[in-house]
Amino acid sequence: MNIVMQDVILKIENLSKSFGPVKALRGVNFELKKGEIHAIAGENGAGKSTLMNVIDGILQPDSGDIVLDGKAVKISSPTMAQQLGIGFVHQEIALCPDVSVAENIFMATTNVSRSWLMDYKKLEREAVDVFRQLSDIDPSVLVKNLSISNQQLVEIAKALTLDCRILILDEPTAALTETEAQTLFGIMRNLADQGISIIYISHRMVEIFDNCDRVSVFRDGQHIVTNDVADIQPSDVVNAMVGRVIDNLYPEKAAEGAISEETVLKVKGLSEVTRFHDVSFELKKGEILGIAGLIGAGRSEIVKGICQLEGDVTGDVWLNGEKLALRNYQDSIAKGMVYLSEDRKGDGVFLDMSIASNVSALKVEQVAGPLGLIQTGAEEAQAEALGRKLNLKCGSLSDPVSSLSGGNQQKVAIAKMLSVNPRLIFLDEPTRGVDVGAKSEIHKILRDLANDGVGIVVISSELPELIGVCDRVLVVREGRISGQVTGEEMTEENIMHLASVTDAQASVA
Amino acid sequence: MDNTVNLAQADSADNTPFLKRLFRMRETGLIVIILALFLIMSFASPYFLTWANMRAMSMAFAVDGLLVIGMTILLISGGIDLSVGSVTALAMVIAGWLFLSGVNPWVASAMAIALCTGIGAFMGFFVTRVGLHHFIVSLAIMVIARGACLLFTGGRPLGLYTLPPEFKFIGQGTIGPIPIVIVIFLVFVIAFDFMLRRTTMFRKVFYTGSNEKAAAYSGIRTKKVIFLTTTLCSTLCGIAGIIYMARFGSAQPTFGLGLELTIIAAAVIGGASLNGGSGSILGAILGVILLSLVSSSLALLDVSVYWQDIIRGSILLAAVTIDHYLNKRRG
Numbered sequence: 153m154n155i156v157m158q159d160v161i162l163k164i165e166n167l168s169k170s171f172g173p174v175k176a177l178r179g180v181n182f183e184l185k186k187g188e189i190h191a192i193a194g195e196n197g198a199g200k201s202t203l204m205n206v207i208d209g210i211l212q213p214d215s216g217d218i219v220l221d222g223k224a225v226k227i228s229s230p231t232m233a234q235q236l237g238i239g240f241v242h243q244e245i246a247l248c249p250d251v252s253v254a255e256n257i258f259m260a261t262t263n264v265s266r267s268w269l270m271d272y273k274k275l276e277r278e279a280v281d282v283f284r285q286l287s288d289i290d291p292s293v294l295v296k297n298l299s300i301s302n303q304q305l306v307e308i309a310k311a312l313t314l315d316c317r318i319l320i321l322d323e324p325t326a327a328l329t330e331t332e333a334q335t336l337f338g339i340m341r342n343l344a345d346q347g348i349s350i351i352y353i354s355h356r357m358v359e360i361f362d363n364c365d366r367v368s369v370f371r372d373g374q375h376i377v378t379n380d381v382a383d384i385q386p387s388d389v390v391n392a393m394v395g396r397v398i399d400n401l402y403p404e405k406a407a408e409g410a411i412s413e414e415t416v417l418k419v420k421g422l423s424e425v426t427r428f429h430d431v432s433f434e435l436k437k438g439e440i441l442g443i444a445g446l447i448g449a450g451r452s453e454i455v456k457g458i459c460q461l462e463g464d465v466t467g468d469v470w471l472n473g474e475k476l477a478l479r480n481y482q483d484s485i486a487k488g489m490v491y492l493s494e495d496r497k498g499d500g501v502f503l504d505m506s507i508a509s510n511v512s513a514l515k516v517e518q519v520a521g522p523l524g525l526i527q528t529g530a531e532e533a534q535a536e537a538l539g540r541k542l543n544l545k546c547g548s549l550s551d552p553v554s555s556l557s558g559g560n561q562q563k564v565a566i567a568k569m570l571s572v573n574p575r576l577i578f579l580d581e582p583t584r585g586v587d588v589g590a591k592s593e594i595h596k597i598l599r600d601l602a603n604d605g606v607g608i609v610v611i612s613s614e615l616p617e618l619i620g621v622c623d624r625v626l627v628v629r630e631g632r633i634s635g636q637v638t639g640e641e642m643t644e645e646n647i648m649h650l651a652s653v654t655d656a657q658a659s660v661a
Numbered sequence: 662m663d664n665t666v667n668l669a670q671a672d673s674a675d676n677t678p679f680l681k682r683l684f685r686m687r688e689t690g691l692i693v694i695i696l697a698l699f700l701i702m703s704f705a706s707p708y709f710l711t712w713a714n715m716r717a718m719s720m721a722f723a724v725d726g727l728l729v730i731g732m733t734i735l736l737i738s739g740g741i742d743l744s745v746g747s748v749t750a751l752a753m754v755i756a757g758w759l760f761l762s763g764v765n766p767w768v769a770s771a772m773a774i775a776l777c778t779g780i781g782a783f784m785g786f787f788v789t790r791v792g793l794h795h796f797i798v799s800l801a802i803m804v805i806a807r808g809a810c811l812l813f814t815g816g817r818p819l820g821l822y823t824l825p826p827e828f829k830f831i832g833q834g835t836i837g838p839i840p841i842v843i844v845i846f847l848v849f850v851i852a853f854d855f856m857l858r859r860t861t862m863f864r865k866v867f868y869t870g871s872n873e874k875a876a877a878y879s880g881i882r883t884k885k886v887i888f889l890t891t892t893l894c895s896t897l898c899g900i901a902g903i904i905y906m907a908r909f910g911s912a913q914p915t916f917g918l919g920l921e922l923t924i925i926a927a928a929v930i931g932g933a934s935l936n937g938g939s940g941s942i943l944g945a946i947l948g949v950i951l952l953s954l955v956s957s958s959l960a961l962l963d964v965s966v967y968w969q970d971i972i973r974g975s976i977l978l979a980a981v982t983i984d985h986y987l988n989k990r991r992g
Contacts, residue, residue: 480882485880493875499874503871505868505938513875520861524859525860589672
């Protein structure tokens with residue numbers, strides 16, 4: 153692509169880092185050129201984060217060199233990394249919600265400033281300058297009033313105010329919709345053209361191949377390959393990441409005739425005061441139904457409304473032909489209708505509790521005797537059976553869930569859903585933050601469940617996932633179902649059109 | 662990433678040698694410290710290892726033990742209660758006042774315990790329905806309950822010399838050589854420790870404290886859980902207050918000043934987390950025993966009472982620091 157300057161700005165030589173017996177990085181070599189967007193791909197635990205943390209001075213390497221502008225440097229802290237011109241935008245947004253955008257940006261600058269007094273005028277000017285090139289966010293609004301994507305932009309702006317030459321972005325699009333992501337990519341290219349080098353960490357092949365110049369793949373703490381994206385195929389990257397050939401990223405769709413006439417779920421005229429209106433749809437047995445839509449369109453709210461998790465909902469719901477009159481989520485669980493939350497760490501699992509007690513949480517009574525006494529044996533047996541079914545990799549079932557990787561934590565959350573033998577599962581972003589291997593396992597599990605007659609509804613911001621996994625996709629826009637696509641019509645363009653174009657625009661076109 | 666099922670390892674991992682697991686348990690560490698202190702004191706003071714001293718010491722922590730049970734359960738659910746000292750005193754004062762007004766002492770006690778339960782429910786209401794923080798609500802109740810104590814007694818202790826002997830028996834009697842107070846204490850400890858470990862009801866307390874939102878998303882009525890743990894803590898305060906009244910034969914409006922800090926410290930030393938989700942009754946009781954043992958040792962060694970708080974505070978800080986590092990290493 154349009155890399156004018158080919159100088160190497162950052163060079164990592166033979167870098168190793170261990171945590172106790174675990175070798176997180178083994179003799180890694182890596183080169184970053186000036187003005188390039190360099191993607192880093194790898195499964196969770198491949199060593200990407202460790203390497204980035206070493207570059208940002210959060211971790212110290214056991215051996216090996218970091219060479220910046222031809223000089224070997226020792227980066228002893230994030231503050232020092234800032235002084236060297238390295239900015240790191242972490243995956244988790246770490247802003248102060250109750251102060252203004254400008255003040256949030258000041259935070260980092262103030263921290264490295266040598267002057268004793270605050271120069272508010274200068275800082276405000278700088279903040280406005282930075283935002284002129286990024287977007288039209290008003291620097292005086294409070295961060296908590298911004299959308300997630302704009303908060304992400306504030307994080308980037310924060311890094312940019314430090315005159316950084318190297319910008320590390322760790323999965324910045326995880327919380328963004330397609331349109332927001334596109335905006336971000338435009339900004340990234342703009343920055344790269346100004347000579348800033350960007351390290352871009354992502355799981356998503358489409359993003360890497362559409363927006364980056366080069367890609368490096370890591371696996372098991374080792375650097376596997378670096379290539380120009382023009383020279384390789386997405387499947388090469390995926391295979392390098394996984395270390396084996398993945399023939400099919402997604403499982404087979406429902407076989408001919410596998411979708412029966414029997415209706416698992418029927419929703420009619422479902423409304424919530426502010427969040428969604430007049431939602432009606434059906435789910436057939438054996439079918440996987442997807443729900444697409446921009447963030448904030450009401451996707452999650454609709455399914456949470458159906459199972460009475462939140463909202464003041466009116467309308468009718470039938471499950472396997474039976475009309476439901478749920479008062480709360482407990483009733484929904486009792487009827488076999490469960491919801492897998494989109495925020496695994498926030499509300500999906502109990503991180504500091506054992507795997508076994510996580511799996512049993514939906515209905516602890518199932519592993520208890522007549523007096524309400526929990527039978528530890530029964531509880532472990534339940535977790536073990538479900539863990540086997542989901543190919544859960546763990547040390548001991550009494551280990552806390554926090555000891556597991558993202559993919560395995562998600563399997564625990566899914567095992568929790570399965571523990572009550574559900575008739576219908578709503579899965580909200582079932583593979584967010586999950587590595588490629590575990591992701592395709594989870595997809596296969598969903599198809600198996602659907603084939604067993606369990607109703608499956610998947611919400612996802614990743615369109616390729618919805619298209620790959622679902623038999624039919626409903627699209628939600630501004631709290632209403634704006635359309636549905638199935639078979640050949642399931643394309644990203646069609647879905648995005650339904651998700652983002654208003655009726656007025658559509659009639660003009 | 663091959664497709665082996667690593668669950669097979671689970672069986673072997675669970676067979677960690679018993680001794681090793683025992684060593685890792687926090688309770689073991691506390692028992693070792695308590696025994697060591699016990700041993701040192703036996704040599705240091707001739708009065709330490711006497712029946713009278715043992716009895717006095719166990720009486721001292723036994724009733725506080727009831728409070729620490731309630732506090733631990735509340736901490737596990739993610740709450741905290743600063744009002745335990747004043748609510749205990751209020752139970753004593755109300756029961757004493759009713760008794761002096763001519764009410765049967767048993768009825769008066771039942772009414773006082775009911776009142777404390779009501780106070781707990783009142784706090785639970787403010788926390789779960791109004792949405793205020795435990796800390797603030799219980800701080801307010803701490804002050805209000807203490808004020809009520811002073812109001813009912815005019816600030817002077819109520820002498821209850823006419824309490825019937827069968828009532829005083831709760832606080833002063835013995836079964837064989839063992840004081841009734843200790844028996845009550847043991848019954849409560851064993852019952853609650855067992856329930857906390859084994860019942861689905863209390864498992865939900867752990868779920869709620871560990872991650873309230875995840876618990877709600879698992880169909881647990883977290884508000885109800887928090888309401889009940891808040892109420893239970895105050896009920897236990899009521900029971901403790903009555904036992905103290907029977908033991909002292911009087912109702913003291915200033916009883917239990919600063920007691921809440923001792924109780925919270927004991928629970929935390931015993932492994933309860935202020936963030937909720939962890940804690941054990943056995944640990945908390947050992948915490949109370951440790952603090953009480955330290956107090957009486959210092960008294961026996963003629964250390965000025967003014968030093969005692971400094972030393973107890975330091976023990977709390979040390980215990981929590983050690984635990985923090987142990988947890989870090991494990992994590």
